[in-house]
Structures are given as C-alpha cells and as structure tokens.
Amino acid sequence: MTATRVEVAIVGAGFAGLGMAIALRRAGREDFVLLERGASVGGTWRDNTYPGVACDVPSHLYGFAAHPNPDWSEVFATGPEIRRYLEDVAEREHLGERLHLQTPVLDARWDAEASLWRIRTGGAHESFTADVLVLACGRLTEPSIPHVDGLESFPGPLFHSARWDHTADLADARVALVGTGASAIQILPELARTAAHVTLLQRTPAWIVPRGGDSYSDADRARFAATPQALEALRTDLYAEGEARFASRSGDSAAAAEAEAVARAHLERQVSDPALRAALTPDYAFGCKRVLLSDDFYPAVASDAVTLVRGALSAVEGSTLVASDGSRHDVDALVLATGFASTRQPYADLVRGTGGRTLAAHWSEGMTSFASTVVAGFPNMFVLNGPNASLGHSSSVLMIEEQAAYVSRVLDGRAGRTLHVDPAAERTYTAEIAEAAASTRWMTGGCRNWYVDDRSGRLTLLWPGTVDAFRARLARADGSEFITADPREVHAPASGAPRGAS
Numbered sequence: 001m002t003a004t005r006v007e008v009a010i011v012g013a014g015f016a017g018l019g020m021a022i023a024l025r026r027a028g029r030e031d032f033v034l035l036e037r038g039a040s041v042g043g044t045w046r047d048n049t050y051p052g053v054a055c056d057v058p059s060h061l062y063g064f065a066a067h068p069n070p071d072w073s074e075v076f077a078t079g080p081e082i083r084r085y086l087e088d089v090a091e092r093e094h095l096g097e098r099l100h101l102q103t104p105v106l107d108a109r110w111d112a113e114a115s116l117w118r119i120r121t122g123g124a125h126e127s128f129t130a131d132v133l134v135l136a137c138g139r140l141t142e143p144s145i146p147h148v149d150g151l152e153s154f155p156g157p158l159f160h161s162a163r164w165d166h167t168a169d170l171a172d173a174r175v176a177l178v179g180t181g182a183s184a185i186q187i188l189p190e191l192a193r194t195a196a197h198v199t200l201l202q203r204t205p206a207w208i209v210p211r212g213g214d215s216y217s218d219a220d221r222a223r224f225a226a227t228p229q230a231l232e233a234l235r236t237d238l239y240a241e242g243e244a245r246f247a248s249r250s251g252d253s254a255a256a257a258e259a260e261a262v263a264r265a266h267l268e269r270q271v272s273d274p275a276l277r278a279a280l281t282p283d284y285a286f287g288c289k290r291v292l293l294s295d296d297f298y299p300a301v302a303s304d305a306v307t308l309v310r311g312a313l314s315a316v317e318g319s320t321l322v323a324s325d326g327s328r329h330d331v332d333a334l335v336l337a338t339g340f341a342s343t344r345q346p347y348a349d350l351v352r353g354t355g356g357r358t359l360a361a362h363w364s365e366g367m368t369s370f371a372s373t374v375v376a377g378f379p380n381m382f383v384l385n386g387p388n389a390s391l392g393h394s395s396s397v398l399m400i401e402e403q404a405a406y407v408s409r410v411l412d413g414r415a416g417r418t419l420h421v422d423p424a425a426e427r428t429y430t431a432e433i434a435e436a437a438a439s440t441r442w443m444t445g446g447c448r449n450w451y452v453d454d455r456s457g458r459l460t461l462l463w464p465g466t467v468d469a470f471r472a473r474l475a476r477a478d479g480s481e482f483i484t485a486d487p488r489e490v491h492a493p494a495s496g497a498p499r500g501a502s
Helices: 015-026 079-092 184-194 218-226 228-250 253-270 274-279 297-302 346-350 396-412 423-437 467-475
Strands: 004-011 032-035 105-111 116-121 127-135 158-160 174-178 197-201 306-309 313-317 320-323 328-330 333-336 381-383
Touching: 004 015, 015 032, 015 079, 015 396, 032 127, 105 346, 174 184, 184 197, 184 297, 197 320, 218 228, 228 253, 228 467, 253 297, 297 306, 381 396, 396 467
Parallel strands: 004 032, 004 127, 127 381, 158 333, 174 197, 174 333, 197 306
Antiparallel strands: 105 116, 116 127, 313 320, 320 328
16 A cells, blocks of 8 residues: 655644644644544543543643633533543644544654655554654553552452543442542542442552632633633733742742642641541652642541552452552452553654664663754654653643644754754753752652653653743754754764763
8 A cells, every 4th residue: 555645744633743733734834644543632631531530730721822712611621621622623723634543653664765754553544654753642641550469360340540441330339549649639539429438559648739720600701702811811820820830849948838838738627637647648848749639539538438558559369459568458349540651651662763773762761852852863753742841830731832833943944854863962951951850859859750760760751940941942942953964873872861860
C-alpha cells in the first residue's frame, strides 16, 4: 500500500494534539493529520472514567485560549464535561478527514536519505510519511501496575483507576483502594457511599488543601456568553492566581509555610481523631509531591465506611491482601490508583531517529530536550507535554499552547531544510533545568515523587518555573538550536547533568 504523504503528522488527539492542530491552522498550515489510537478524541479525559473524576485546575484556565467555553458548569470541571469540550473543539476546528481515529502508531522511523518520517500504524491507512513528526502522546497514558506477589491470583474484580471496569458491581462489596494520590482522593468518597466497606492502602500521605469551587449559575454562563471580556478577565485573574502559587509549590519558605498551615488546618478541621490525623500527615516538605485539592476525602477516611492502612500493598493471597505493615485484609474487589509511567514514556520505544537509535535509548537516563520540545538526534521532530513541560501550580494547557506556538514559529522559518538539534544546545538546556531545580522542594523536600527520574535523579517532568518564565525562555530560542550536520553524527548523551544532580 502506498504511504499517505503529509507535511506534519501529529500523534495523539488529547489536549496536546488538538492544541498543535489549532496552532498549525492559525499559521495557515493545512497539510497535517492527527493519528489517535482511541475511538475518540480526549486523551486522559477519554480514558479516565472513574467515579468522581474531575480536574483540579479551574475550568476557565483549563481550555484553549482560542476556544473559550462560557458554559463550564463548575469552577472545577468534571471529566465527562472536559471530554465533551475537547470533542466540541475538534468539531469546531473541522478536523474531518485529518483526524484518524483507532490508528495507533506502531513504528516511526527517520529516513535520512529522504529526509522524512516513515510512520507505520494499525489503522485503515497502514502508513504515512511526514516531513515533520509531532509527538503529542501525553504523559499520563499508561497505567503503572505495581509488582506485587500473587496479584494475578486475586479472584474478584481487579483494575486500574484509569481503566475503570464499569461492569464490576462494587455496591455492597468490600473494596480495597490502593493509593492516596490525585485519582484516589476523588474515588474514595464515591466508593465510601456505596461499598459495604473500603480498605484504603496508603504508602505515603499527601498534603491536601481545601478544594472549594461552586457551580456556575445560569446567569453566570449567560453573562460569559454575552460578554467575552468578562470571560477573558476571569481567565486573566485565574492565570495570575496560578502563577502566584508557584512560590508555595516550589519551596519559597514563607509561601510554603503559609500554604502548609492551610493544609494542616484543613486536616484538623475534618479529622478529629489525633491518631488518624497523624497517619494522614506527611513527613516531607509541602510541595515535594503534588499538592491535592479535596473537601470530601478526609471526611470519608474518618467515617466508619473506610479503614486506613498505613502501608503499601505487598502481597495478595487469593482474596486476602497483605500490607507492608503486616496487616491482612479480606476484600471482594481491588482498585489500583497507582499512577502512570510518567518518566518513562511508552511511545519512546516506537520512535527511531538518526542511526536507528530509539528515543527510549536517548532517554535511558531520563528525558532531555531543548526548549522542552525538540530532541537531538531526532530531526524534524517535536514533543509536546514531554520533558520538563508539566506544571505543579497551574494549567498544563498553557504550556501546550506555548510549545505549539514555538513549533509553528520554527516551521515558519524552516524553508524546507532539515532541523537537526544541536546536542550542545540540549546539554545546555538540561543543565539549566538542573540548576533551576536544585533548590526546589521537588528535589530537596524529602520525598519520592513522579516528577524526578529515579535513573538519574533529575527533575524530568516539571518545568521549574512559572508559565511566564517558560514563555520567555522559548522566546529566546532564535534558531541557533538547529545545525546543519550529518544526521548519523547528531545525537547527545541521554543525560546532560551529573547523576544525582540536586
């Protein structure tokens, strides 16, 4: 079969892929496709359908600037509502035949002689060739399943929170929930309302602050629709609030102390039992792990419907769970809210750059890049939502939009030439990240978090600064990050900073 030829192939149709498509279209580029393995757009918000799923970023900041949504029903939108928003964006952008659903990418290889990417898929169009490859695959796509002795022997319903089994009847069942991260704190209150009992296995408690967030009234939504300026003013205020949060999340002493006091007061108000409060109090610095928002998690834990186990799941013996504290618990169903393969992106094994080297090999000591977007040894390739492009204080959509704008600017100046990233530029950028991250709570706060790659000890997920700083850094990229060279010789070491940099 003849390969379909396009200028730009975008892999993924979640926020990142759609954001890239919007940017290309605004720049007058129409020769692109989106290759999506799922049956619909939506990415994370298509895959996560667990009870209580919602965003912890204000809805009017968690959307594209080009597609404001006056109809958000709540300050913090639910998962189904976000998915509908993304589907609506895809429809308004008239993606049509450019969107190839149920088309997983099986292999993407750089052809140096032809100066293009050869992409093999599992869809109706078996293959594509593209001048430019954009990886917009997301960082929270592949569930992380813990290696637990006997897990496969569990006789009842067993699934990860991101692959929720809606056929499983958990009403009046004894359910175990493993994990106390962002998904678990939303799931637990829902399970506590219907299950016979919930056993919550906690490896490490989280800092939790009040969520708040009311519903928007019909009058609010009508005002936003009638006066776009009001909607823009709200987004501006939310943006400023998010930028201000960076100080407490990254480790500014005064800001962190103030935020920690809020979290401690929240716990004390909602949990009266001193022993339970102690079990729910982190022993690491505020901001070291992702700070969570919830008003109903603590009341659920404190209720008779839930038993808190201060230990990780260490073994499964039939329907009996053994925790690391030695306790044993008989349950009927097991839900794993154990996170994702965030620092080791699954798509990296499928992408081969110059000399046939995989992106996974290039990132064998942790993800590296220049501008959090381009990678040495992978010509004409861009990564959105990848190395150091996440945030711990505001909306990731803001970062996606900045990256997409950078990609459009680079393509406008490409003039048909092949874009080889200078390995020195990647090393310098990686060193910049390490230096900026060294004093942050993510590196010094005394916890293990999913932002730091355990192979190198480097911060590889988060951008260690504000959105304003990211925008300014990308604006300083003047094209000197690209060189003309034999592509077989252009690849940088996987790590640009010493092992254990902190």
